[in-house]
Every structure is written in structure tokens, then in C-alpha cells.
Amino acid sequence: MNDTNDLFRITDLRxxxxxxxxxxxxxxxxxxxxxxxxxxxxxxxxxxLLDLLMRLQRPDGGQIHFRGRDLKAYRRSELxxxxxxxxxxxxxxxxxxxxxxxxxxxxxxxxxxxxPGPDDRARVDAVLETADIAALADKQVTALSGGERQRVIIxxxxxxxxxxxxxxxxxxxxxxxxxxxxxxxxxxxxxRQQRTLIAVFQDINLAAMYCDALLFMQNGxxxxxxxxxxxxxxxxLHGIYGVRAxxxxxxxxxxxxxxxxR
Amino acid sequence: MERSGETRxxxxxxxxxxxxxxxxxVPSTFGTIAGLLxxxxxxxxxxxxxxxxRLPFPAVLQIMASRLFDQPGWIAQIDPVWTVVVTEVRLPxxxxxxxxxxxxxxxxxxxxGILLNPLADPYTLGVSAGAAFGASIALLLNIGLLGxxxxxxxxxxxxxxxxxxxxxxxSGSGGLSSTNLVLSGxxxxxxxxxxxxxxxxxxxxxxxxxIFWLMGSFASRTWLDVAMVGTAVFGxxxxxxxxxxxxxxxxxxxxxxxxxxxxxxxxxxVLLITASLVSAVCVAVSGIIGFVGLLVPHMMRMxxxxxxxxxxxxxxxxxxxxxxxxxxxxxxxxxxxxxxxxLTALVGGPFFCYVFxxxxxxxx
Numbered sequence: 001m002n003d004t005n006d007l008f009r010i011t012d013l014r015x016x017x018x019x020x021x022x023x024x025x026x027x028x029x030x031x032x033x034x035x036x037x038x039x040x041x042x043x044x045x046x047x048x049l050l051d052l053l054m055r056l057q058r059p060d061g062g063q064i065h066f067r068g069r070d071l072k073a074y075r076r077s078e079l080x081x082x083x084x085x086x087x088x089x090x091x092x093x094x095x096x097x098x099x100x101x102x103x104x105x106x107x108x109x110x111x112x113x114x115x116p117g118p119d120d121r122a123r124v125d126a127v128l129e130t131a132d133i134a135a136l137a138d139k140q141v142t143a144l145s146g147g148e149r150q151r152v153i154i155x156x157x158x159x160x161x162x163x164x165x166x167x168x169x170x171x172x173x174x175x176x177x178x179x180x181x182x183x184x185x186x187x188x189x190x191x192r193q194q195r196t197l198i199a200v201f202q203d204i205n206l207a208a209m210y211c212d213a214l215l216f217m218q219n220g221x222x223x224x225x226x227x228x229x230x231x232x233x234x235x236x237l238h239g240i241y242g243v244r245a246x247x248x249x250x251x252x253x254x255x256x257x258x259x260x261x262r
Numbered sequence: 263m264e265r266s267g268e269t270r271x272x273x274x275x276x277x278x279x280x281x282x283x284x285x286x287x288v289p290s291t292f293g294t295i296a297g298l299l300x301x302x303x304x305x306x307x308x309x310x311x312x313x314x315x316r317l318p319f320p321a322v323l324q325i326m327a328s329r330l331f332d333q334p335g336w337i338a339q340i341d342p343v344w345t346v347v348v349t350e351v352r353l354p355x356x357x358x359x360x361x362x363x364x365x366x367x368x369x370x371x372x373x374x375g376i377l378l379n380p381l382a383d384p385y386t387l388g389v390s391a392g393a394a395f396g397a398s399i400a401l402l403l404n405i406g407l408l409g410x411x412x413x414x415x416x417x418x419x420x421x422x423x424x425x426x427x428x429x430x431x432x433s434g435s436g437g438l439s440s441t442n443l444v445l446s447g448x449x450x451x452x453x454x455x456x457x458x459x460x461x462x463x464x465x466x467x468x469x470x471x472x473i474f475w476l477m478g479s480f481a482s483r484t485w486l487d488v489a490m491v492g493t494a495v496f497g498x499x500x501x502x503x504x505x506x507x508x509x510x511x512x513x514x515x516x517x518x519x520x521x522x523x524x525x526x527x528x529x530x531x532v533l534l535i536t537a538s539l540v541s542a543v544c545v546a547v548s549g550i551i552g553f554v555g556l557l558v559p560h561m562m563r564m565x566x567x568x569x570x571x572x573x574x575x576x577x578x579x580x581x582x583x584x585x586x587x588x589x590x591x592x593x594x595x596x597x598x599x600x601x602x603x604x605l606t607a608l609v610g611g612p613f614f615c616y617v618f619x620x621x622x623x624x625x626x
Contacts, residue, residue: 056520080523087517093378094513094568104511108523112507153518160522 007032007067007164007196008053014061015048015220022048024220025062032163033194035187037201037211037228041241044217046200047088050166053198054083080108084157086170090149095140098133098152099124105159123159130185131155132178146173154182158189165189167199171206183210208232209255216240232256291572294565298579302360305586310352312594317344325349358483358491359589359602360582362544363554365495367562367581369544370555371574372502372537375509376530377440380563381618383556384541386444387428387534388451389421390552393545394476395454396420398461401472413475414490414546421542424450429534438530439516478549478603480589487547494543499578501536505529506570513568551603553610554581560617 008030015023022045030036038046051057052064055071064071066082074082084105092101106120116124128134131151136144141152150173157165165186171179187210189195201207207214207228214231216224224236237245237258244261307326311317321340325348328336337345369384377386384390399405400416431446432438458476462469502509508529511519520526541555558581559573566576585602588609592600 051517054521056517076520076525077523080521083521085517085521087515090515090518092513092515093380094375095563096510096513096568100567100569101514104514104522107507107511112504153514 006030006065009065009068010062011065012062013049013052013059013064015045015052015057015059022220023052023059026221027062028215028222028225030196030198032196033190034212035190035197035199035210037199037207037214038217039201039204039207039214039240040217040223045220046217047168049217050085050168050198050200054085054166055079056085077108080160080162082162083164083166084160084162086154086157086165086167088169089146089173090153092141092149095142097138097140098144099128099137101141101152102128102155102159105156108160120159123161127155127158131158132181147175147178150174151178151182158185162195164196164198167197169200169202172202179206186210204232204237205257208257209253229256232258291566291576294572295575295579298576298583302579302583302586305583305590306353306356306360309356309586309590309594310348312590313347313352314594315344315347317348322348326353354485354488355480355483355589355593356586357488358547359480360586361488361491361495362480362548362551363558363585364578364582365491365498365540365544366551366555366585367558367577368495368498368502368574369537369541370581371559371562371570371577372509372533373555374559375512375570376533376537377444378513378515379440379444380560381556381621382444383553384537384544385451385550385552385555387447387538388424388454389538389541390545390550391451391454391458392424393417393421393542394550395457395461396423397475397546397549398458398465398472401475402461402465402468404468417546418542421538421545424454425535425538425542429531438527438534443534474601475549476603477601478551478606479601480548480593481599483547491543491547494540495578498536498540499574501532502574503571505533506574509533509570510568549601549603551585551606553606553614554585557610557613557617558584 006029008028010026010028010030013023013026014021026045026049038049040046048057052059053066053071055064055074066074102124103116103120106116106124110116110120125134128137131154133148133151133155136148136152141149144152150170154170167186171182174182183206186197186199190197190212199207199211201211211228213226214224214228215222216231216236218240223240224231232247234245234247237243237247246259246261247256248259249256307319307322310326311319311322321344324337324340325345328334329349366384370382373382373384373386374380379386394417396416396419397413399420400413405412405416428443428446428450429438431450432442434442458472462472465472508519508524511522511524512526512529513519514522516526544551559577562573562577562580566572585606588605589602592602592605
């Protein structure tokens with residue numbers, strides 16, 4: 001395989017907190033233009049892996065190459081134009097308006113002292129519309145509900161216009177209508193703009209509906225990975241989570257869906 | 263299996279929420295700053311006329327103009343005593359108090375931004391306690407090796423040393439988290455205030471001097487003080503404006519700020535050190551003046567919004583006007599001069615309670 005065509009090439013990655021190992025010699029190669037679902041039991045290192053991919057944490061060993069270049073060689077501002085992060089929750093103590101917070105996604109594209117131009121404002125307006133928060137544009141984020149705030153940071157990540165978007169359980173605070181709406185939107189980003197999404201999911205069925213490939217993590221390593229239809233099996237689910245389940249291909253859905261057994 | 267048809271949407275976005283006042287009318291940045299600048303200029307001239315000798319405003323303006331443009335001829339008809347009163351007595355004090363007010367407000371904005379806490383202030387990290395401790399030592403030992411500047415210098419060293427200690431205590435494998443910073447600030451401040459109590463206890467007849475210094479005063483400030491504070495305040499303003507946008511992003515939390523291109527650790531450290539230095543200089547020159555750094559940013563955030571690129575200059579000007587007003591009140595209006603630190607605490611404290619209570623009720 002050609003190195004530079006791979007988006008991420010991870011070799012023997014290690015990360016530990018003082019009291020325990022989180023990532024233990026993880027090796028993985030991810031191609032661009034696909035929607036990856038990152039799954040696994042609590043505490044298996046999914047969020048830490050996202051942090052390492054964005055260089056929000058320093059690995060204790062191993063290497064990450066991003067677009068053929070050592071991740072360490074990038075400048076922070078370059079990374080901010082290449083990757084966006086939607087965290088699981090966010091909390092803001094200052095009365096910024098929704099529009100101001102979404103506009104912060106344009107900062108990486110603007111020089112330090114520059115004011116946003118008409119293009120930036122148009123982009124923000126369009127995304128406010130898409131994320132269904134145009135009506136909230138001038139409200140303060142401190143006054144929003146959890147689900148509304150979540151849509152604000154998703155919008156902020158979208159205006160960042162990056163090739164890679166990392167979602168850390170980005171839709172778990174949303175009601176099902178908004179969750180599906182935004183996942184459809186992310187799916188479009190992959191299909192039309194060749195963007196790459198790497199998303200941590202708790203909900204295996206949502207992951208199965210949207211992801212091209214699934215990565216199951218266990219004990220700080222990727223235990224199983226591959227195309228969704230190939231790796232989503234009762235055996236995988238039993239091996240990773242220790243649960244009994246059936247995998248079905250319902251006629252109404254174009255993706256496998258898991259039915260759990262008690 | 264998906265079931266369609268009977269699904270009911272929970273229209274969370276249509277829940278009725280009152281529009282908050284801050285979003286209704288945000289005056290333009292330029293207008294606000296110009297207005298505050300004008301107000302400050304008027305305040306400087308007006309307060310220079312007030313005092314033990316009440317001077318006419320035109321004379322004050324003439325004296326200022328003649329000094330500003332180096333034209334001694336313009337004040338040939340004015341009593342030379344008036345000129346001395348304005349240029350050597352009142353103006354240094356007026357400008358020092360305005361600059362200290364601006365510096366404390368700037369530091370307040372930055373500390374609140376870094377510590378992600380709208381109720382933090384320049385003293386949260388123990389910087390003031392460190393300055394007070396340093397000054398108390400100088401006063402107690404009657405150290406005179408640097409003349410009148412021994413006390414400010416000791417205060418500054420105490421403040422800087424405290425900051426280093428607090429940052430050292432707070433830094434660990436997880437970096438500089440705001441919780442760790444606040445915690446170590448509280449611990450160090452508690453130790454230092456016990457130390458100050460001890461110094462007062464052993465001070466004997468010097469205790470009065472220490473207590474008076476700790477309560478803060480702008481009496482008998484000189485042009486050297488003005489130059490010192492001015493350098494610190496305008497220098498820090500420049501640094502803060504460079505990082506104002508990063509400070510906005512830091513309100514989103516460390517992960518989000520870093521993902522938007524902020525070098526979080528470095529920016530935190532630069533801002534922390536700069537804000538502590540400007541607070542240390544202010545404390546060294548004026549003693550302990552509380553609540554300006556806490557209240558001014560808070561009030562200005564309601565008026566000008568939380569964007570630090572606007573909030574910083576607006577808070578600086580408002581802080582300057584506020585402290586100049588407070589100092590004029592104690593210097594020229596009240597029958598007896600009250601220590602400025604006591605005045606700001608007496609007025610600012612209850613106001614802080616009000617703001618805090620509103621916050622508890624979820625209205626701020």
C-alpha cells in the first residue's frame with residue numbers, strides 16, 4: 001500500500017495514565033473518504049485514541065503519520081484546518097451567542113486580527129440552517145438545553161471545513177430525529193465531499209447504519225476491524241462486549257441491525 | 263426495525279426562553295470605546311479640579327494643555343501653586359488610580375477567561391496575598407535599601423514568587439487545569455494570610471504601618487509610579503489583545519480550543535504570567551484593592567458581550583473610570599480620607615453578593 005494515500009498510519013501506539021495503560025501497542029491504517037465507527041466497551045480507549053489522532057494528548061510510544069507526515073511535525077493551526085472535533089459534551093460559562101460560538105469554527109481560517117468576511121458569515125448562516133439552530137442564532141449558549149448545545153458544537157465543527165471530522169459520541173445527547181438528521185448530514189459529507197469521519201458510538205445500530213467500516217476496541221487495542229457487514233457478527237459482539245445478540249438484515253434498512261438478547 | 267408514522271418529535275428548540283438583555287443591544291465596539299475614552303478624559307479633568315483647594319476647570323485645562331504641549335507661556339497668569347497642585351500632586355495620583363483600575367480590570371478579564379470562571383479575579387491565585395506578604399516583610403524589617411521603592415519591590419517579588427509557586431503546585435501530568443490552579447491559589451493564599459497575621463503579631467509599633475498599607479492608598483503617588491504602572495498596563499494590554507481570540511476559544515474548554523488551533527498550555531502560561539505581573543505591579547503601587555478586577559469584567563460582559571477582543575479594552579477603560587471615581591470620592595468628597603481598598607470592598611462586596619445571588623437563581 002502506498003503510504004501517502006493513507007490518511008492515518010498508526011504504528012505501535014502507546015498511551016498510559018500513571019495508574020494504568022490506556023492504549024497498548026495499537027497499529028492501524030485508515031484510508032480517507034470513509035465513515036469509520038469506533039466501538040467498544042467503556043474505558044477501552046476510544047476517546048483517548050481520538051485525542052491522540054488530533055494530538056490533544058502526547059503518546060508514550062509509537063507513531064502516528066497523518067497524510068504521510070509525522071503528526072508531531074504539524075503546527076497546531078495546520079491541524080485545526082485539517083481536523084475538527086465534536087466532543088461529547090461541552091460546557092461554556094460565558095454568555096457567547098450561538099452565532100459567535102459557531103463563528104469560532106472559522107477562526108482557524110482567519111488571520112489573528114482579521115474580522116470574518118461575507119463568505120464566513122454566509123457559511124455560518126448556512127450551517128446554522130442545516131443544524132436546525134437558525135432560530136437560536138442570537139441566543140446565549142448558556143441558556144440552551146443539552147441537545148441544543150450539542151447541535152451548536154456540531155455546527156461549529158462543520159463551518160471549520162476540514163477534511164477529517166472526529167465525533168466523540170457527538171449524537172448521544174440528541175433526540176432520535178436530530179441524531180438521524182445530523183448523521184445523514186455527516187454521511188453526505190463523506191459521500192459528496194470525500195471527507196473522512198471517525199466517530200465514537202455507543203449505539204451499535206446507529207453505527208451500523210452509517211459507517212463503512214467498524215473498529216472494535218478492547219483493552220487498548222483494535223481487536224476487530226473491517227467493513228461493517230463483515231465484522232458485525234454475533235461472534236464479534238460476544239468477544240468484545242460479552243453479550244448475546246443476533247445480527248439481522250431487515251428489509252426496511254440497508255444495513256445490518258443488532259437485536260440483543262437478555 | 264424502524265417504525266414510522268406515529269413518531270412524535272420533541273421540539274426542544276421551540277421551548278420558550280427569554281431573550282437575555284445582553285443580546286438585545288450590543289453597542290458597536292468603536293462607539294463604546296470612544297464613549298468610555300471621552301468619559302475618562304472628562305473624569306481626569308474634573309477630578310483634577312477637585313480637592314482641598316477647589317480649582318476652576320478652565321485653569322485646570324490650561325495647566326494640562328501647557329504641560330502637554332510644553333508651552334509655559336499659556337499659564338503665565340495662573341497661580342504657580344495651582345500648577346504644582348495639578349501637575350505634581352493631583353495628576354500623578356489621578357493617573358495612577360486610573361491605570362491601576364484599568365490594570366486590575368484587564369487582569370480580571372484574563373483570569374476569568376483562563377480559569378473559566380466569571381467570578382475569578384486577580385486575587386484568586388493568591389497573587390495579592392503574595393504581594394501583601396512581601397510588603398509586610400519590608401515594612402516590618404523597615405528595609406530601606408531602595409528608599410521609598412523597597413515596599414513596592416518586595417510586594418512585586420512576593421506576588422511573582424507566589425505565582426511561580428501556584429503554577430508549580432498546579433502543574434502535573436494533566437497540564438494546567440483551572441481547578442488545580444484555583445485550588446493551589448487558595449491553599450497558598452491561606453498560608454500567606456496566616457503569615458501576614460504572624461507578621462502583624464510580631465510587628466509591635468510597626469503594625470499600624472502594615473495595616474495601613476494593606477488597606478490600599480493612592481496618596482502621594484509620583485510620576486514614577488505613573489510610568490511604572492503605565493508600562494505594565496499598556497504592555498499587558500498589547501499581549502492580551504494578541505491572544506484575545508485564543509482566550510475566546512479557551513472558553514470552549516481545553517480540548518475544543520486545542521482542536522481549533524490554540525496552543526493551550528503555552529497561551530495559558532503567557533496569559534497567566536502577564537496577568538499576574540500587571541496585578542503585582544498594581545498591588546505594589548497601591549496596596550490591596552479588591553473587587554475592581556472582579557466586578558468590572560462582569561459588568562462589562564453584560565454591556566459589551568463576552569468577546570474578549572471587545573471586552574478587554576472596554577473593561578480597561580471602565581476599570582480606570584471606576585477606580586478614579588472611587589479614589590476621588592475618598593480624596594476630595596468625603597470629609598475624611600478612607601483607605602481606597604476599604605471603600606471598594608464596602609461598595610463592591612455587597613454588589614458582588616447581588617451578582618452572585620442572581621447567578622444562583624440562574625438569571626445572570
